[in-house]
Amino acid sequence: MDLKILLSWSKKEFSYLPWRRERSIYTTLVSEIMLQQTTVSTVQKHFDRFLERFPHLEALAKATEEELLVAWKGLGYYRRARNLKKIAEHLILHHEGKFPLEEDKLRCIPGIGPYTSQALIGIGRDERALAIDANLERVLSRLYALKEEKGLKLQKKIAELFLKKKILNQKNISYRDLNEALMDLGRVYCQARKVSCGLCPLSSHCEAFLRGNPLSFPHEKALDKKRSEDHVIQVLRLIVMKKDHILAYKKSEKEWLSGQFEVPTCLLSSTDKKLIQYPLLKQKVDWAGLPMFKTGITKYKIENYIQVISYQEFKALQFPQPVEWRKYSSESSNLSTASIKAIQRLKKP
């Protein structure tokens, strides 16, 4: 298989991505953690800003929780930002602020798993390593028509074949380019439920395409086919403003967006009866007809109803969490994105 066409396609189309402009292991760590659960187009909007704020490990290790969450805003899944900071702290404390060279030492760093360590070696250092995530797993299982079921078994098989030079073996290849080109292929042409084999630079070598059944790879366990049920929840977001300040409360450790501030938000109804993310109000509130916008988090589809009330009305509602006045600014405040959306939605005619 001649990989050159794939590599030059990827270079031509995607070299502009901000994390591909200037390379270091640190920037690779940041971009890989950002990209783990967030789309390329979203990371693109936030990567430079985060790097400007935290240009190196030392700056990241010294960041306060609030600074970190503000810089991470818009990327979601905030646990990743905290992990990133923990990795920086660990490297400063135990490795003199340098990334260890050996894979086993990288893997000992809390927050760095098999995927990230391979990405740091393959992409960050451009050495022989393959960062196998669901994306690469899918592309390679199709290219080589691998019969292993999706998941750990398949990832192990791919890693083994790669190590034995039985797949993707080619001299004078940049492993950084190879990893990124395969990621691009999986994102653009070889998606989970849609393939564009006619445009794919590897179609003449792709076993699944030649067999005519690309979508049947990777094989799935019967259990995986049964998708987890989605839930719909309705919340009421209370907007209490005083000049440029807004009433907000800090989300606890056990709640979504922990450490961030939200406008007082109460649960109105939920199809998941076990959900304990928002407090309930003692009083009944008539929310039908209020302005509403939709958001989503994991398997929850959220309908956000918005109501503007006075501070006196708010006090009468006996909101069960401690609240405080926060200066409102969509750019720099530690207010959740949904809270900012609620305020902006009210400004729309």
Ligand code: SF4
């Ligand atoms: S030919 Fe089709 S199935 Fe094969 S790698 Fe390309 S897009 Fe995927």
